[in-house]
Amino acid sequence: IADEERMSEMKAQVLNRVLDACYNKLDLVPDFELLVDMLNNGRDDSGLMDLVLDLHTKMQTHPRPAQWAEKQEELLKAESEDPGETPWGIAELENVASIAGYWAAVYDECLEMISTDELISTKYGPVFSDERDALALLARKAAEGDWRGTAAGIPVFGKLSPVKKDYNPEISGYVKKRRDACKAAIKKITLFNIPDDILMKDLRSSCRAMTALLKLTLLFDGEFIKEKRGFNLVDYSDLEHLAAELLTENDGSPTELARDLSRKYTEILVDEYQDVSRVQETIFHALSDGGKKLFAVGDVKQSIYRFRLADPAIFTEKYKKFPVYEDGSSEEHVKILLRENFRSRAEILDCANAVFSAEMSAQLGDIEYDNGASLVLGNTGYTVDGRDRTPELMLLELPKTEKGDEVPDKVALEAAFIAEKIRGLVESRSLIIQDGKEQRPALYGDIAVLVSRANAVSSVYRREFSARGVPLAVDTGSAFYDSPEISTVISFLDIISNPHKDIPLLAVLRSPLFGFTADDLAGIRACCFGTDFYTALCRAAQNEDVEARAKCLDFTGKLDALRALAADMPLSDLLWTLYNTCDALAVYGAMEDGAQRRANLISFTDTAESFEATGYKGLYRFVKWLQRVRKSDKSPGKAVQGGAVTYMTIHKSKGLQFPVVFLCDTAHGFNDNDSRQTVQVHAE
Helix, strand or coil: CCCHHHHHHHHHHHHHHHHHHHHHCHHHCCCHHHHHHHHCCCCCCHHHHHHHHHHHHHHCCCCCHHHHHHHHHHHCCCCCCCHHHCHHHHHHHHHHHHHHHHHHHHHHHHHHHHCCCHHHHHHHHHHHHHHHHHHHHHHHHHHCCCHHHHHHHCCCCCCCCCCCCCCCHHHHHHHHHHHHHHHHHHHCCCHHHCCHHHHHHHHHHHHHHHHHHHHHHHHHHHHHHHHHHHCCCCCHHHHHHHHHHHHECCCCCECHHHHHHHHCCCCEEECCHHHCCHHHHHHHHHHCCCCCCEEECCCHHHCCCHHHCCCCHHHHHHHHHCCECCCCCCCCCCECCCCEECCCCHHHHHHHHHHHHHHCCCCCCCCCCCCCCCCEECCCCCCCCCCCCCCCCCCCCCCCCCCCCCCCCHHHHHHHHHHHHHHHHHHHCCCEEEECCEEEECCHHHEEEEECCHHHHHHHHHHHHHHCCCCEEEECCCHHHHCHHHHHHHHHHHHHHCCCCHHHHHHHHHCCCCCCCHHHHHHHHHCCCCCCHHHHHHHHHCCCCCCCHHHHHHHHHHHHHHHHHHCCCCHHHHHHHHHHHHCHHHHHHCCCCHHHHHHHHHHHHHHHHHHHHCCCCCHHHHHHHHHHHHHHCCCCCCCCCCCCEEEEECCCCCCCCCCEEEECCCCCCCCCHHHHCCCCCCCC
16 A cells, blocks of 8 residues: 555656647547646646646545546536526526525615614615615526526615714614625626626636546546556555445445445444545445444534545535434434533533534534534533633734834734733743642643644744743644755755755755855855856855855865765665754754754654655655645644643644633634635535
């Protein structure tokens, strides 16, 4: 069974061969030229390669990817002249119906408020009433699937008559803000502005390109399977699909083997059921006598693996369909509500219920946060000592600035505030926590700082906490490769492989390992124009007039020695030689967070050893692999140091518990990068 690193390398090689074949024989994949023209970025194939690999990964969540692709090709045959009869038109109409219906309800609320003030009602009432009716009509036309009726029904917003005196400004201000927000939402509905014939022409062209993308991905999948079999390898996805093929027929019904295996089991127990995929569900269903022997535990509110292509809809389908179990129930399928929470105090649960009952819905969170979904106190063993442990909502007011003043860094202000708060709690010994049956003052190691986007703000938190003497252990995953010490070593490996790369070379020269100043670099460049920087560096090392000549000689000597060893030396040994040659552990160990930096450097040698264990060799290949892993955000986490505040993502904190938690960096919107992708793939 191959590991992920080897499969990533193999995929890249196979896909490059497939694309070369397509360029050499353009009819190998029909409409390949159209696909390239429409989706490639014009410089190289990286954009197209990313699309193929992304689609291929998503296809693997289906029991039979080729069958799924065939269904998509049928859907892509846009034969109707009415956009509203296409799958994409239907989806857009459903979206418009939802938007218009929501704002119609908001207008009802506004009209009710307006009616309480006679003057505002006279000025605003008729306009709001007409616009409310227009929104309701738009929602109805879209819900009926009437494309042209929807296009004709998009409201046109006029001007409100001014209200000059004796009115309630709170009501006026509120309803005007809601109206402005509605106008902005309706303005984003732009597809209906395009004439039907032009829209369908563009859609058919896109459909041809998407069909080519599907065929290209299937071609790649076939070649990738051949490559794996040639090395006698399978990956995790193969294990799932081979099992599904053994256990189910093409129509999804269980095979005789599945029925035989099912008879051997009394129950099939599955935990974390909200994070299964369609292919996994197919296997479970086949082995459990069509689901009759399946006992699944899950919570859709804890679904955190959509990015790994889990499908929470599998869980919610059953949650909505199955009745609640009661004594004497005779139903074949039932659900048991496990609402009790045994980790948290009542104050925490009351806070969570208050927030999510107001925010979570079937549209936002896949479930209605009703009595069945809310949390109930299960642990009655917490000591009741009269201390107020109600969660505290801290609102940080930004300093006022005048025009032209520097805008304050909101993240830095928040990080500084939290560091001060934590230091005060620990040093004052005023925060008492329960440790087993004992109670004691809180320590830094009892506290966690949770954020949703760790890599974006980790450096700021490290800086602000360090400035206030608060120890912080940062566990941010992909930030491992972005840390200064690891980033420098990767650049060093890159120039050992090829020293004529200016950017990694300059990164190493400017690093603490060699300490070249900006003036040093300018002097090196001045002695030799028109060449790459390594050539200039070598000439500077031989030029007695260059001030940094000694530094140049030291660097080129070390680089030459490492390059001579690189061809035959194992990667992990090469890294240790690099560390010893440049005193890397000592240099970075003497810096701020030195223990963490040393741990990262040592951990990196394990990464190199693991890479070579996959069967791949060579410094060049290792550097290329590191670049891909760095880009894909699949980095190892940093080792967390004890006795410090833990800093991590909300995602990584699942399954952990801390006596004290700060939930930070919440003043930003949802990450909607997926919705901005060039090609979007529906889960089904």
